[in-house]
Amino acid sequence: MQETARREGLPEDIAPWDWRYLAEKVRLQRYALDDAEVKPYFSLENMLAAMFDVAGRLFGLSFEERHDLPRYHADVRSWEVSRHGQLIGIFLSDNFARPGKKSGAWNSIYRAQGLHGGTSLPIVVNNTNFAKGEPTLLSFDDVRTLFHEFGHGLHCLLSNVRYQRLAGTRVPRDYVELPSQLMENWALVPEILDRHARHAETGAAIPPALVAKILAAQNFQQGYATVRYTISALLDLALHQEADGVDDPSAFEAELCQHYGLPAEAELAHSLPHFNHLFNGGYAAGYYVYLWAEVLEAEAFARFEESGDLFDAGLADALRRHIYSAGNARDPRQTFQAFCGREPSAQAMLKKRGLAS
Ligand SMILES: [Zn+2]
Known part of the structure; x- marks a missing residue:
């Protein structure tokens, strides 16, 4: 993207408001899919x-x-x-x-x-x-x-x-x-x-x-997407852990972004005053759920990949019994463990997003 910025005569220190413009240039050059072909x-x-x-x-x-x-x-x-x-x-x-x-x-x-x-x-x-x-x-x-x-x-x-x-x-x-x-x-x-x-x-x-x-x-732009999603999820969780509330949301978010080292180029997708998920529609402290589900599903699919057979009969049967059939009659953490045989880690999700080294 810095190369593209140079070609376009833009500063190589990419400002948050130039990110999408440059990303779209790179996407068109390298990753564009022709719908008519697909x-x-x-x-x-x-x-x-x-x-x-x-x-x-x-x-x-x-x-x-x-x-x-x-x-x-x-x-x-x-x-x-x-x-x-x-x-x-x-x-x-x-x-x-x-x-x-x-x-x-x-x-x-x-x-x-x-x-x-x-x-x-x-x-x-x-x-x-x-x-x-x-x-x-x-x-x-x-x-x-x-x-x-x-x-x-x-x-x-x-x-x-x-x-x-x-x-x-x-x-x-x-x-x-x-x-x-x-x-x-x-x-x-x-x-x-x-x-x-x-x-x-x-x-x-x-x-x-x-x-x-x-x-x-x-996988294009997954680093950017993951950082932006994760910082909002962390802010959401942090805010709900403040028992006495937050007087100055802008100072609170600035402090947290610095604490987590949010790159200046990325910037927050949802500044707290207009972060609709915070207190809305059953999502309170729940913005993280999509990425968490991805951690779980990547880990579960990795079990199939490790087996060498993406339709392995034993694993598929365990998947049905412990996950697709279990509903909420058992503790999800236990049912997941029963299928996976281990606690989930972020590794499989990072690999899937093309972010694992
Ligand atoms: Zn869904």
């Missing part, structure tokens, strides 16, 4: 098949589409989900944007799993807002989103607890993104890409060079 390999239809394939290989699930079930909109598709021939729930998929539909992506529960007072089978829906096409083609970020929400869906579908209030995703906030973020990893598994990331017109498999480019683009 998208034909990721049709929605193929990626749904890829998701179901992953769930089949890991958890023994099979998905049978049902066209006769009542739906709230014609875009919605529904599948009966079975495990070893036994019905375990209904999975709905509502993938297209339309007038009046909320934007973004999410997983909703129509009925939670439970055993108390009779068996309750889960009914869940995954929502995204893709533009409908013939066929619908996705960017790689869209594919990750699809797998992410499917992770929440599987957390609900595989739930095996007594009380609905403790089922599936009804876990502490700093744990709920583990099953979803973890599932994103399988979108990039070579054998899944090879089988499902097929060109919509030619049927050709995605070239490995293009996959390498996608991976490199994912």
